[in-house]
Structures are given as C-alpha cells and as structure tokens.
Amino acid sequence: MTVESVKPEASLAPELREPPRAGGGVPLLGHGWKLVRDPLAFMSRLRDHGDVVRLKLGPKTVYAVTTPALTGALALSNDFIIAGPLWESLEGLLGKEGVATANGPRHRRQRRTIQPAFRLDAIPAYGPIMEEEAHALTERWKPGETVDCTSESFRVAVRIAARCLLRGDFMDERAERLCVALATVFRGMYRRMVVPLGPLYNLPLPANREFNRALADLHLLVDEIVAERRASGQKPDDLLTALLEAKDENGDPIGEQEIHDQVVAILTPGSETVASTIMWLLHMLAEHPEHADRVRDEVQAVTGGRPVAFADVRALRHTNNVVVESMRLSPAVWILTRRAVRDTELGGYRIPSGADIVYSPYAIQRDAKSYERNLDFDPDRWLPERVKAIPKHAMSPFSTGNRKCPSDHFSMAQLTLITAALATKYRFEQVAGSDDSTRVGITLRPYDLRVRPVAR
Ligand code: HEM
Numbered sequence: 001m002t003v004e005s006v007k008p009e010a011s012l013a014p015e016l017r018e019p020p021r022a023g024g025g026v027p028l029l030g031h032g033w034k035l036v037r038d039p040l041a042f043m044s045r046l047r048d049h050g051d052v053v054r055l056k057l058g059p060k061t062v063y064a065v066t067t068p069a070l071t072g073a074l075a076l077s078n079d080f081i082i083a084g085p086l087w088e089s090l091e092g093l094l095g096k097e098g099v100a101t102a103n104g105p106r107h108r109r110q111r112r113t114i115q116p117a118f119r120l121d122a123i124p125a126y127g128p129i130m131e132e133e134a135h136a137l138t139e140r141w142k143p144g145e146t147v148d149c150t151s152e153s154f155r156v157a158v159r160i161a162a163r164c165l166l167r168g169d170f171m172d173e174r175a176e177r178l179c180v181a182l183a184t185v186f187r188g189m190y191r192r193m194v195v196p197l198g199p200l201y202n203l204p205l206p207a208n209r210e211f212n213r214a215l216a217d218l219h220l221l222v223d224e225i226v227a228e229r230r231a232s233g234q235k236p237d238d239l240l241t242a243l244l245e246a247k248d249e250n251g252d253p254i255g256e257q258e259i260h261d262q263v264v265a266i267l268t269p270g271s272e273t274v275a276s277t278i279m280w281l282l283h284m285l286a287e288h289p290e291h292a293d294r295v296r297d298e299v300q301a302v303t304g305g306r307p308v309a310f311a312d313v314r315a316l317r318h319t320n321n322v323v324v325e326s327m328r329l330s331p332a333v334w335i336l337t338r339r340a341v342r343d344t345e346l347g348g349y350r351i352p353s354g355a356d357i358v359y360s361p362y363a364i365q366r367d368a369k370s371y372e373r374n375l376d377f378d379p380d381r382w383l384p385e386r387v388k389a390i391p392k393h394a395m396s397p398f399s400t401g402n403r404k405c406p407s408d409h410f411s412m413a414q415l416t417l418i419t420a421a422l423a424t425k426y427r428f429e430q431v432a433g434s435d436d437s438t439r440v441g442i443t444l445r446p447y448d449l450r451v452r453p454v455a456r
Contacts, residue, residue, distance in 0.1 A: 016350040019052040019063060030056025039440055040334065043360035047367065052349040055358075063351060065359040068370055070347045072393030074357060075401035079344035082107075082403055084337035084356045093189055093215060097258040098265025105249060111406070113246040114266065117165060117239035118406040123413055125237075126164040127310030130414045133160050134421040135307060141453045146431050149279050149449035155179050157274035160414050161267060165239040166225055177221055178267065184214035186272050190441035222263045239266065273332040274411055276445035280330035281323065281419050283436055286428040286451050288377055295319050295423040296456065308420045313413050316420055321379035323415045327397045329377060332443040334362035336399065361397060362444065370394040426453035 025031045034042045035057065046053050047066035055062045065071050074080055081103040091101050099110040116122060137156050141147050159175040188211035192201060201208055225240070235241045243262050246254045285292040298318045299308050313320075340355045351357070368374040370391050371381070380386065398405035405411070422428075430436060434450035 015348075016345050017348055019054050019349040020050040022046055022049045022053040022055050022064070025056050030058060032057045040360075040362055040438065040444075043335070044363040044366060046363065047369070051347045052351075061355070063346075063349075063355050063357045065346060065357060066363065067347070068364055068367075068391045068393040068396075071359045071361075071364055071396070072400060073346060074338055074359065075393075075396075075399055075403065077344070077346075077401075079340055079342055079351075080338035080357060081341055082337075083339035084358075087337065090189070093185070093192070094264050094268055095257070095261030097255075098261035100265040100269060107402070109246075109249060110262065111402070113242050114239060114262070114406055117242060118410050120409050123409050124310065126160075126410065126413070129163045130160055130417050131308075131310050133163070134414070134418045137418065138421050138425040141426070143426070143453055143455040146450050146452055147282075149282050149446070149451060150275075151179070151183070153275040153278035153282070154183050154271065156418065157278060158182060158267070158271045161270040161274070164410070165266065165270075166229075166263070167236050167238045167240070174221060174225060177217065178271075181214045181218040181221065182268065182271050184210055185218055185268075186442055187211075188214070218264070219260070222260055222267070226259060226263065269405075270407060272443050274414065276332040276443040277323075277327060277330075277411075277415055278418060279445045279449050280326050280332075281415065282422070282428060282451055283330075283430075283446055283449055284322070284326045284377065285419070285423055286430050287436075289427060291322055291377070291379065292423045292427060295322055295419060299420045299424045308417065308424060310413070310417060312420070313416050316416055318379065319420050319423075320412070320416050321382040323412065323419055324382050324395070325377055325379040328365045328371075328395055329375070330438075330444060331361045331365055331397045332445070333397065333399075334440070334444045335360050361399075364393075365395055365397070367394070425456060427456060428453055 022031060024034060031042070035055075043064070046064050049066075051065070051067045051070055053064050053066065055064055065074055082101060083103070087101050094101075097106075099107065099114060102110055133156055137152070141152075155176075158179045162175045162178055188207070201211075226244070229240055229244065235245075240263070243254075243259050246259075248254050285295075295318065298316060299312070302312050302315045303309070308316075336359055338357045340351045340353055340357065343353045344351050346357075364370070366374055371394070372389070381390070393400065398408040398411070428451040431450050431452050435447040436449050437447050439445055439447040
C-alpha cells in the first residue's frame, strides 16, 4: 500500500476545493433541460468548466467528471459504488439481485460466479456459434434488398449471447422471442428513466401495455429457460450451469430470485450494447467504403478467400482497429453513474458522501484534448506506434475497475468476426428513408438505419 492511498479524512478536508458550477443553468430546472434537450453536446462541453463540475438537476446537485484521469480514478476507487437514478430505475424493472446492480460482498461473489464464462481462454469454445451466426447474417441478407439494421443487429446480438452463454437447442426459438421482448423493454425503459412519470406508466395506454407485455415476456422467458435446463438434468459447462450451482456467502445455494435476476442482468446489457455497436459498424461500412475495402483486403489476405473463421480473429488487426475506432466515436454506453459512500475527493475537489457522480465515455472518447483530429474516423490511431499518444483512460468503452464489463473479450471477438464477414461479402449503401441521426437512449444508436447490401 502506498502512502498516497491512505487518506485520513480529517487531514485531507481543509485543502479540498468545491468543484466549480457548470454555466448555463436556469432557475428551477438547473441544467436538467440542457441534459434532456441535447445530452451529448452538453456532456461534451463540460470539460471547459473544470475537471469536476457541479450540475443542478432540479433541486439536486450532481457532480460531473470530465477528464480521462479522473474517470479512471473514479472507476478504480472504493469510495464510490454503483448507484444513482440510472441504476434505481433499472432495478425496478429488471430486478434487484443481479450482478449489474449489486454492490459489496454480493457483487464480488456474483462476479466470481460469472467470470469463468467470459475468461479469455473460455472464448474459443464460443467460436463455432459466433461463426455460424456471423455467416447466417450474410446469408439472410440479399443483395439489393433493404436491411432494417435495428432489428437485425438486435437479433444477432441476442442469438449469440443466448446461444453461447445459455446453451441448448431450444435457444433458437427463444432467442427470437428474447429479441422482440428486449427491443421493446429497452425503448420503454429509457423513457421511464428520463421522464419519471410514476403511476402514469400504469395507465392502460397502448404504449404502456406493449411495454408491460414485453417486460412480462422477458421475465417469463428467463423462467422457462431456467426451468427447462433443470428439467433436462443436463449440466453443460456454461454460464447457466454456473448460476444454477452458485453458492451464497454461507455456502448455501443461491435463491430462485437471484438466479432469475442474474440471467436478466447478463442478457440485457449483453444485447443492447452489442446490437448498438453493430448498427454503428454497419453505418461505418456504408459511410466509409475505403475502410470497408481495407477490412475486406485484410480478411482476404488472412483467409486466402475461404469464409472467415473465429480462429482468424487474432490476425485481423486492422479489422479490430476499425471496431475500436467505431466504438470510440459511437460508444454504446455513453453515460455512467456512481455514488460516493463517504466524504471523499476527486482531483483535489471535495465530494460529499451520498453525492451522485456522472461521466460520459462519449465525451471522453471524442475530446480534442486527448485525440488529434478527434472527430476523424482514423482506425490507424490504434497502431502500436501511435497508440502511446492517447492518454490513459481516454478509451474505456468497457469501463475499468471492479465494474468493468466482464464481456470485453467476448464482445470484441464477435464484433470483429461480424465486421469481417459483412465487409467481405458486401458493400453497403444507406437507402432513402434511412435515419442515421443519433438516438440517445440507454445506449447510443442510429434512429433507424437502413442499408442495402451490394454483392462484392
Ligand atoms: C458492465 C459496456 C457487452 C455484460 C458494463 C459496463 C460497461 C459495459 C461500460 C460497466 C458499467 C459501469 O461501469 O457502470 C459494454 C459494451 C459492450 C458490452 C460497450 C459491447 C459492445 C456485454 C455483453 C455482456 C455484458 C455481451 C454479457 C453477455 C455486462 C455485465 C455488466 C456489464 C453483466 C455488469 C458488471 C458489473 O457490474 O460487475 N458493460 N458491454 N456486456 N456488462 Fe457489458
């Protein structure tokens, strides 16, 4: 333990500064109206006001962290936990006992249970499924026909997560139902988070009914998956078996609710994030044909013309850099929150116990202070000789510290493989009526991207 890591509160307190207040607040609403009206522009400009700034959201003070170094310090510090309005609204809908919202010893125990399924050496076992799904996508799409990128990206993301992690023949049909339920649930969930109208969401309006039906179906599907696995008596070496066999802190089997919430907590972040990233990758392939061609050339050089395989992924360096650069400019996860559990500090600024902290990977990853030609799509910035110029924590789409996404290797493998398979078989063009403007929800994605595949 270093001397710096010991932080007696009394000796720190006197020299700590109050973070500056961000400009542009209005009476009563504070900065809330700006955050609702144009959240990405608002979060991106905050660094001009300071490294840590105070925001007023209605009567509440929220602290925004704006530099890569301090977002890293925040994610790595034990003074902050997962909490805040974002998480509370998720808990209400998806369950309180899953890994994504737990803290403390329960969180550590749950991470130990799920981690083996995501370890680097576990990923090759998923290779055949990822390959099959990536090629099935290119077979499903026909040259000249319009592809609805939203539903297709969701479909492949859910199918890969469900088939790899919850193995079983029945998953094909279930994966389809999961897609439909999750797409509707995510749409409604964001609305409920940013416009918390409480009981109004119980009114028997068509949109509420559709949301409630989808949410009920999601929970029912998870119950069916768990019940069927139990009834089968099979114990394949997968995440579901690990969850069913998990023990709590006392060595007793974990409860039914926790098993259920764990499956939900893994499927939900695992589908929306990957689906959004695939939509942005399709957008990139359509908008940057020169990069699509370079991906195709690399794949051909590696495969010699046979269909790209999971085993090729490690050799596809440029394709990997294209995926990373796309995630830099269009990160699925654009906002994250934490809550201080004690009086503490960040960058010499006082953070009181109970304070909600917010930061935006979108703003951090597009910041001109960290990236030369920051808004250019330039996959070569990730070449070993150039990557050193990028500040630590300036590119952290999977976060860092104890809440880091367990699925970084799993996600990068499938995204690289899908990009390689798509760019080899097709060029893409956006069609009339496609809306590629950014839709801000729980994740960032294009509003309604539609492309036409053109055979190569
Ligand atoms: C957590 C991003 C794919 C499961 C996270 C976090 C980020 C993230 C940023 C941390 C949240 C925080 O710090 O507050 C992404 C991105 C993905 C992706 C960008 C794909 C492009 C997946 C997949 C799965 C998954 C495929 C599972 C199949 C989880 C879980 C957590 C998590 C369970 C909670 C971890 C914890 O709290 O300990 N993800 N994720 N993610 N992700 Fe992912």
